[in-house]
Amino acid sequence: xxxxxxxxxxxxxxxxxxxxxxxxxxxxxxxxxxxxxxxxxxxxxxxxxxxxxxxxxxxxxxxxxxxxxxxxxxxxxxxxxxxxxxxxxxxxxxxxxxxxxxxxxxxxxxxxxxxxxxxxxxxxxxxxxxxxxxxxxxxxxxxxxxxxxxxxxxxxxxxxxxxxxxxxxxxxxxxxxxxxxxxxxxxxxxxxxxxxxxxxxxxxxxxxxxxxxxxxxxxxxxxxxxxxxxxxxxxxxxxxxxxxxxxxxxxxxxxxxxxxxxxxxxxxxxxxxxxxxxxxxxxxxxxxxxxxxxxxxxxxxxxxxxxxxxxxxx
Amino acid sequence: xxxxxxxxxxxxxxxxxxxxxxxxxxxxxxxxxxxxxxxxxxxxxxxxxxxxxxxxxxxxxxxxxxxxxxxxxxxxxxxxxxxxxxxxxxxxxxxxxxxxxxxxxxxxxxxxxxxxxxxxxxxxxxxxxxxxxxxxxxxxxxxxxxxxxxxxxxxxxxxxxxxxxxxxxxxxxxxxxxxxxxxxxx
Numbered sequence: 306x307x308x309x310x311x312x313x314x315x316x317x318x319x320x321x322x323x324x325x326x327x328x329x330x331x332x333x334x335x336x337x338x339x340x341x342x343x344x345x346x347x348x349x350x351x352x353x354x355x356x357x358x359x360x361x362x363x364x365x366x367x368x369x370x371x372x373x374x375x376x377x378x379x380x381x382x383x384x385x386x387x388x389x390x391x392x393x394x395x396x397x398x399x400x401x402x403x404x405x406x407x408x409x410x411x412x413x414x415x416x417x418x419x420x421x422x423x424x425x426x427x428x429x430x431x432x433x434x435x436x437x438x439x440x441x442x443x444x445x446x447x448x449x450x451x452x453x454x455x456x457x458x459x460x461x462x463x464x465x466x467x468x469x470x471x472x473x474x475x476x477x478x479x480x481x482x483x484x485x486x487x488x489x490x491x492x493x494x495x496x497x498x499x500x501x502x503x504x505x506x507x508x509x510x511x512x513x514x515x516x517x518x519x520x521x522x523x524x525x526x527x528x529x530x531x532x533x534x535x536x537x538x539x540x541x542x543x544x545x546x547x548x549x550x551x552x553x554x555x556x557x558x559x560x561x562x563x564x565x566x567x568x569x570x571x572x573x574x575x576x577x578x579x580x581x582x583x584x585x586x587x588x589x590x591x592x593x594x595x596x597x598x599x600x601x602x603x604x605x606x607x608x609x610x611x612x613x614x615x616x617x618x619x
Numbered sequence: 620x621x622x623x624x625x626x627x628x629x630x631x632x633x634x635x636x637x638x639x640x641x642x643x644x645x646x647x648x649x650x651x652x653x654x655x656x657x658x659x660x661x662x663x664x665x666x667x668x669x670x671x672x673x674x675x676x677x678x679x680x681x682x683x684x685x686x687x688x689x690x691x692x693x694x695x696x697x698x699x700x701x702x703x704x705x706x707x708x709x710x711x712x713x714x715x716x717x718x719x720x721x722x723x724x725x726x727x728x729x730x731x732x733x734x735x736x737x738x739x740x741x742x743x744x745x746x747x748x749x750x751x752x753x754x755x756x757x758x759x760x761x762x763x764x765x766x767x768x769x770x771x772x773x774x775x776x777x778x779x780x781x782x783x784x785x786x787x788x789x790x791x792x793x794x795x796x797x798x799x800x801x802x803x804x805x
Contacts, residue, residue: 510665520669
């Protein structure tokens with residue numbers, strides 16, 4: 306057969322068309338060493354094979370690029386398209402800015418803590434407890450004291466809620482201290498809040514003003530969020546069996562009042578305000594002084610800013 | 620070879636499957652509408668009513684503006700003093716009951732507003748108003764503690780009283796021999 310391939314190839318092929326077809330399908334090598342099949346029909350199969358491969362490649366390519374092209378489409382939620390006005394034209398742009406009344410500007414709250422002002426009186430602590438009915442043994446906010454001793458050690462302790470006066474705490478000898486300062490802690494209200502992301506029942510949520518809140522009716526008390534918060538802000542409230550946390554006093558700020566701790570601070574170490582309003586005291590302070598956030602490397606993007614932090618503060 | 624699919628012969632099986640799917644689907648839809656709260660998704664992936672519930676909570680602490688509506692003289696006293704940023708409640712407590720009485724008195728002139736009581740030494744539990752001519756009130760902020768900013772006026776009580784020649788060192792209102800609360804600077 307091999308030798309007579311050229312001469313009677315066509316007739317051989319004609320004799321066993323079905324077999325040759327099967328061979329092609331099964332082996333995928335129609336013109337292999339067997340040579341049972343004629344050059345004409347083999348050539349035809351090769352062409353169609355090549356055609357189908359070309360077709361396949363062209364379709365695959367267009368599909369791949371097509372799916373990439375899909376990612377270029379603008380991704381916007383209906384909410385944001387409804388609320389956000391068109392991007393402001395550059396100065397001197399022909400398009401006039403939309404009138405302020407027609408578009409409701411989204412409110413965004415922020416917080417600034419000035420550690421250079423805090424005196425550790427602890428008034429914010431009892432104010433928060435009273436305002437938010439925080440059970441004993443739990444806290445939505447606390448104030449840490451960092452004491453850097455001359456021997457290089459750093460001591461961190463908590464400011465007592467009733468203040469240092471008559472607190473019976475051991476008195477730190479000022480002669481041994483290099484520097485010492487107070488750091489109030491409260492919810493960072495992260496833009497990318499890890500606590501919010503782990504909630505399995507959508508009980509943790511972000512208000513339209515950017516405040517992380519908890520729906521106590523939906524919370525099942527699993528405590529994932531308590532573990533997820535890198536700042537240790539959350540706890541399970543033993544009275545409600547629900548997760549609980551600092552809300553920047555959402556019930557006060559929505560009534561145009563300041564959070565309880567801000568109200569209670571006698572030295573203005575806590576500043577609350579609107580980030581979206583460039584005329585607010587907060588925006589002006591943030592623009593004028595150098596600030597830091599806690600654990601910036603975690604990428605949580607806190608809306609709580611600090612003035613005068615030292616590297617030891619975490 | 621294999622038995623061919625026949626619509627006629629398999630009708631009863633198909634009906635059973637279709638019925639099962641309809642019941643299952645209907646049950647799932649009913650369960651979903653029952654389990655998902657009505658306001659879910661109003662503002663985002665959460666129960667929208669939770670937002671209104673939280674913001675409807677009533678504030679407990681009183682802000683200064685409320686106090687100064689009636690006690691306007693204090694505003695002038697504090698205007699130039701180091702205590703201009705110190706809120707009323709820091710020294711006088713919250714005044715919840717006091718304001719409730721004031722509101723009642725405004726509506727009905729026969730209602731009398733009770734006088735403030737002396738401070739019992741506990742800021743934490745008190746939501747009512749009190750008068751605080753007490754050194755502990757002053758020292759809750761002004762006693763020198765390691766960690767205070769250098770610019771803050773803090774004192775070591777014993778040496779300060781000795782330096783200033785206070786008369787009744789043990790008296791609770793010893794601070795008021797020299798200072799006043801609303802405008803304490805000298």
